[in-house]
Amino acid sequence: DQQVKQNSPSLSVQEGRISILNCDYTNSMFDYFLWYKKYPAEGPTFLISISSIKDKNEDGRFTVFLNKSAKHLSLHIVPSQPGDSAVYFCAATHTDKLIFGTGTRLQVFP
Amino acid sequence: GAGVSQSPSNKVTEKGKDVELRCDPISGHTALYWYRQSLGQGLEFLIYFQGNSAPDKSGLPSDRFSAERTGGSVSTLTIQRTQQEDSAVYLCASSTTIGPQHFGDGTRLSIL
Numbered sequence: 001d002q003q004v005k006q007n008s009p010s011l012s013v014q015e016g017r018i019s020i021l022n023c024d025y026t027n028s029m030f031d032y033f034l035w036y037k038k039y040p041a042e043g044p045t046f047l048i049s050i051s052s053i054k055d056k057n058e059d060g061r062f063t064v065f066l067n068k069s070a071k072h073l074s075l076h077i078v079p080s081q082p083g084d085s086a087v088y089f090c091a092a093t094h095t096d097k098l099i100f101g102t103g104t105r106l107q108v109f110p
Numbered sequence: 111g112a113g114v115s116q117s118p119s120n121k122v123t124e125k126g127k128d129v130e131l132r133c134d135p136i137s138g139h140t141a142l143y144w145y146r147q148s149l150g151q152g153l154e155f156l157i158y159f160q161g162n163s164a165p166d167k168s169g170l171p172s173d174r175f176s177a178e179r180t181g182g183s184v185s186t187l188t189i190q191r192t193q194q195e196d197s198a199v200y201l202c203a204s205s206t207t208i209g210p211q212h213f214g215d216g217t218r219l220s221i222l
Contacts, residue, residue, distance in 0.1 A: 004152075034210055043201055043213030044153070045112070089152065096141065097166060098211060102152040 003027045004092050005103035013108050019077040021104050023090030026071065028097075030092040035064060035075045038087045038103070047088075048075070080108045112136065114214035116202050122220045125194060131187045131217045135204030142185050143211060144169075146198040153201060159185060189219075191204060197221045 006022045013019045021035075031052040036044035050057040050064045050073070057064050063076045077084055087105050091098040115134040123129055135142050144156040155169040159179040170176070174192075179185040189196055199218050203211035 006152075036213075041215065043116075043203075043215045046210045046212060050211055091153075095166070096160075097143065097155040097158050097169070098117070098145075099155070100145075100152040102150075 002005050002102075003030075004090055004099050004101040006088075006090055006104050007021070008104050010107070012104040013080045013106065015082055015108055015110050016079045019075075019080045019084065019106055019108065021075040021088050021090075021106065023073045023075075024071060025073075027094065027099075028071070029094040032093050033064070033066060033073050034091045034093075034098065036089045036091060036100075037084075038089060041064075044089055044108055051084075076110070077106075080106075082108050082110065084108050114202055114204050114212055116200075116214035116217050118217055119132045119215065119220045120130070120220075122222065123192060124222050126191055128188065128190045129219065131146055131189075131200050131202075131219070133185045133187070133202030133204075133214060135183065135185070136212060138184075139204035139206055139212075140182065141207070142179055143203040143205075144185070144187050145201045145203065147201060147216075148198040156187070156200075178216075192219075192221045194221045 034049040035047045038044045048062045056084045066073045089103045090101040117132045142159040145153040158166040174190045177187045199216040201216040203213045204210045
């Protein structure tokens with residue numbers, strides 16, 4: 001039973017445009033959501049998070065939106081840059097351990 | 111360095127051997143986590159430490175897997191009698207009580 005789902009395995013976006021990565025979850029007990037970015041042969045790097053009591057959190061080019069009624073969150077990156085090309089993981093928690101999605105590979109092309 | 115350090119970065123061993131993976135968390139981080147990522151999969155939780163105790167071991171896949179943490183710092187994950195399905199990247203993360211988890215670069219384990 002996959003509690004956190006990233007249904008798009010890959011996404012390709014032109015440099016300067018907006019990248020939108022999506023994530024769905026099934027467990028209504030989740031109270032904190034995070035996005036991580038992962039380059040090959042490196043560990044995931046924390047990007048941005050959001051508490052379940054909020055619906056938006058912004059940090060520079062990154063914004064996370066949470067729709068609790070739809071059990072859906074998204075990460076917006078604007079403007080997208082070639083260095084953003086990586087695998088992005090959505091994660092959720094209601095205790096301490098993180099439950100991860102399977103990731104979306106983002107490619108930003110010139 | 112200031113980040114989570116894991117060793118070895120790569121480990122190749124024969125089926126049936128025991129392996130020990132090490133994690134050195136960020137200084138001052140009380141919580142430590144082990145995850146693994148199998149090929150094409152997301153990260154799978156294994157075990158969580160708060161200080162030296164492990165309140166959640168629910169992700170350990172079998173009794174061949176064990177972990178310990180001493181001095182509230184370094185942790186070792188031990189896999190006994192390794193099997194080919196144990197091949198994966200094993201990731202360690204640490205955090206403060208309220209902060210996000212910060213990951214090391216992992217140990218890539220290959221069982222021949």
